[in-house]
Amino acid sequence: MNILAISGSASPKGSNFNFLAAIQKSFEDEYFISIYNQLSEFPLFSPDHLSKGIPTIVQEFKNEIEEADAVLISTPEYTHNIPAVLKNMIEWCTHSGEFSDKKIIPITFTPHAPRGEHAMQSLLFSLKALDAKVLTQFPIYKTDVEVKNQAIELSADVKEMLKTALELL
Template identity: 30%
Template structure:
């Protein structure tokens, strides 16, 4: 696998270039990390030069196209990214070889939050695939240290080695897993609050199974089921579920999917069709999740929230869901969905109170299996 590293400072003693050289040193034989050293030679971007591309701009585009992923580290100048890195990205805006390119962002200075946010926004606007799990802020004690000092810090070595592992995993899974790693309107895994909570849950853990379990238990135990606790407002977006600390099973599954995706773990949505009162009819949908874990593959988990008679757990490869199928008319609906079913969105967005949702729970056409 090939990673192209871009650093946004031209200083010889730049901490950002030192970080990327450290990453190159730590890379295993299976990963080639190449630092692009020509950003200072790029002329200011001018669309008129597209027909006769400067040699250094052509080289940049060729190396971006050949790379499996990009790794960018840039300092902050006056609450923004440097002109160096912005100019490089300007040369890539109209370049097809950049679209959907996996990109991870390293922030070498914890106080440089403005540039980090701005850089992420630019990359997303340019249709890059931001690898959130590998985009981290390093807890460096000083900006005046080099590779030798970085390599002598076990925590930094561990974090940067983890970045390489997560980039490699993302490249391996894309594009097949892209729908299950993407941020969207209701599974807004790139929302700052989601990213922060996902990072908090993953802190101190490198194993994806352990991280997935932490995310599952957080949503199951800390986010209150709206009907169990009679809590308003009705939530749907993952970030709203996190903000209000409540949601129906469907909304809780949106939050769990977002937290997993923010940690670079593929996650989707699953549904069951269950009786409401124990004897049919009526029926309603029940929302849960599937997470992709090596070596198990897709594994269903149910973060609905436990209560007397409900004891869902995370114990792969054994499934322990909230509700077993009790009769021939109930069923596990087929498929793993990257996005919520329209009937679920309708129920959660067209009703104002949890009582209204309860009396209008989503269901499907049993004969046609349509929503």
């Protein structure tokens, strides 16, 4: 199964990217997981851009979504919402339908509870507008994992939760 993992952070090599890398490593024998962390390079969406043509980086990303069997989104919470780069990506995909009926597992990866709750609500609203097929969603906190030299190691509990979620695919 081909899974596209999207880091919703404005920081390309931040903790959400490292969290997805830990998932990729933990499940490499069962799933092909590629990580996309270039949302900060997307131009700001404007309907005017659509008439001028889709920028190459955005079109390549849209192709990756279409080719994926499922999408895993990991996002932090910025000011009780999803980061602007993630919202911008969603806006680029609003009219073209890449997320329609696509299997999605959204995760908030934040420092501690209850952080992430508002971001998850916002993300779910947007995914619903895109007609995405959200299979499950959940928060994971940095207190649930171990960080060593910026690499994240998943606990047995987190691995089990992720395994159960991925089996829904």
